[in-house]
Amino acid sequence: MFxxxxxxxxxxxxxxxxxxxxxxxxxxxxxxxYGKGEAIPEQLLHALDTLVADGVPAARRAQAxxxxx
Numbered sequence: 001m002f003x004x005x006x007x008x009x010x011x012x013x014x015x016x017x018x019x020x021x022x023x024x025x026x027x028x029x030x031x032x033x034y035g036k037g038e039a040i041p042e043q044l045l046h047a048l049d050t051l052v053a054d055g056v057p058a059a060r061r062a063q064a065x066x067x068x069x
Contacts, residue, residue, distance in 0.1 A: 025044070
């Protein structure tokens with residue numbers, strides 16, 4: 001969906017990245033349970049930024065991630 005709209009890089013394997021992101025999310029939740037989750041929002045934003053296509057303005061990224069459009 002985000003690749004088709006030009007938000008995510010076209011060179012990515014969407015299924016592999018989705019699996020990677022789900023694993024990252026699970027791991028960060030475990031860290032949070034052990035009281036080591038202070039940086040979770042920053043880590044998730046960094047991970048999402050690695051997927052975003054070049055030239056997509058920050059405001060457009062934020063809107064897409066929040067609304068899914």
